[in-house]
Amino acid sequence: MAERRLNIGVDAMGGDFAPEAVVLGAIEAAGVLPTDVRLTLVGDEAAIREIMSRQGAASDLFDVVHTTEVITMSDHPAQAFAKKPDSSLTVGFGLLKAGRIDGFASAGNTGAMLVGSMYTVKAIEGIIRPTISSQIPTLGGGAALVLDVGLNVDCKPDVLDQYGMLGSIYAEKVLGIENPRVALLNIGEEREKGNLATKAAYELMEGTSRYNFVGNVEGKHIFTGEVADVVVCDGFVGNIVLKQAESMYDIARELGMDMNNDFFRGLNYEHVGGTPVLGVNAAVTVGHGRSTPLAIRNMIMQTERAVRSRFVELIKEILS
């Protein structure tokens, strides 16, 4: 008997260039994904099929689930999720909860993606606060996984400690980094440095046996990759760090610099694909609102790796 197929749900209506960019990206992904993976596109079926047809894609390339509503970028996340029950995003999470898909990816409203995650598949028991992370490129050609990057702006020390665990598992199982080095983002390398939250978090983290804590790192260490594979911080700091890092791309372009190297490719969100929601009971990926077909393709590939890695099950095991 063949292995059970993996089914990845994709919000065809999510993102600034949907459904066009999403369908094109899904077609690209379908061409490179392992044969045991099936994609389910959720959205306006006529629009999806028109794009597929125009591209010469086989009509059975995807499962298509038709929906009539769309949650926009300006919609209030919680209200929209409830008030638009036939939106692609709400229906997608329904499929995920029902087990009809194994993972769900959308470049739509980030807040609504988080609301959907919490209302349907819910946080893993024992997880205080789920988190979103981002891969920031390092000079060695790799990337540092930074978390949280905007979900929880005021983090208690035990939340930061849990982020270390979540980031370590994701880095090892999905990004393929062996025994990832986990660091706390701080204003100095010495253990006594920091604000109230990081000082207390350091004490929790240095005693852990759940991940490989390597101590504090400073802002200058994020890009070198020499010190840490996973960088833990609260969502306020992480969001500012991430947006500052992304702006380097714009600066380099503005200054006419040569960006044809791994570092700047890594800063380009198109190549990263998306942000996993960590700590919920399924693989959920949030793509960039401006996602191009390439970005969508990579968002789908990342979701597939996340599902296949069974990192969610591993987190549950560790917490149980």
Added chain:
Amino acid sequence: MAERRLNIGVDAMGGDFAPEAVVLGAIEAAGVLPTDVRLTLVGDEAAIREIMSRQGAASDLFDVVHTTEVITMSDHPAQAFAKKPDSSLTVGFGLLKAGRIDGFASAGNTGAMLVGSMYTVKAIEGIIRPTISSQIPTLGGGAALVLDVGLNVDCKPDVLDQYGMLGSIYAEKVLGIENPRVALLNIGEEREKGNLATKAAYELMEGTSRYNFVGNVEGKHIFTGEVADVVVCDGFVGNIVLKQAESMYDIARELGMDMNNDFFRGLNYEHVGGTPVLGVNAAVTVGHGRSTPLAIRNMIMQTERAVRSRFVELIKEILS
């Protein structure tokens, strides 16, 4: 009668390359400063005079105050300030308190510089927490003044509001920016975004008549300079932003990029000179530990501008 001379004190023993780099930088500064400025070098007189003589500098180019002790980078700030009463740093602050110099600059132990400021000239009445700031270059060729960058890691909203005022006065009077735009560093531009401290600070800042508050800025806006001249944040966030910004210099060098432009020159601390301590009763500048003669020269020039601008007096007037 001639205008009263300005006298700027310089810690000749402060910094990794002292006294050599300090004396060389002071000689360079003396060559370009207005004729009403006199420099007082505080440190080992024999060493200072040996370097001056070697450079062919006139023996009366500086006032020299001889000291026998040095506070090192690894000394505990408060203990060292008290236990080394004849250190160049402690004596320098004594001269400042006594009015024998009008401003004081050192590339030595930052913590000891702050202790010295607080113990001698003291915080201006009404200032909750003095602050240190940094100029981060912007694409337009200017710079954004970011504060705090590491002194106060857990800031209450009223402290952030006061940083807006201090930054605005410094930007206008010392950096020459007319009606500076003051922004709060945050994770979104909307007023309801942020952590507990920034949400409360926003409410204080938007109602102010003491400076030109332009709202929230994100991490990506720091370098553009399009939104703000002064960026307010707590010292934890500011320190990480600053070190991340400085690491761009190393990244660009590592990637072999062309750094011959104003942006990268602005990231080079040698061109900025130093960090003013804002909110104390005198112009005090902290230079970079690795200061070269060029960095020392610019640290002195910046201190001279600060003294001449009378920004300390202006802060006092506003608070009284």
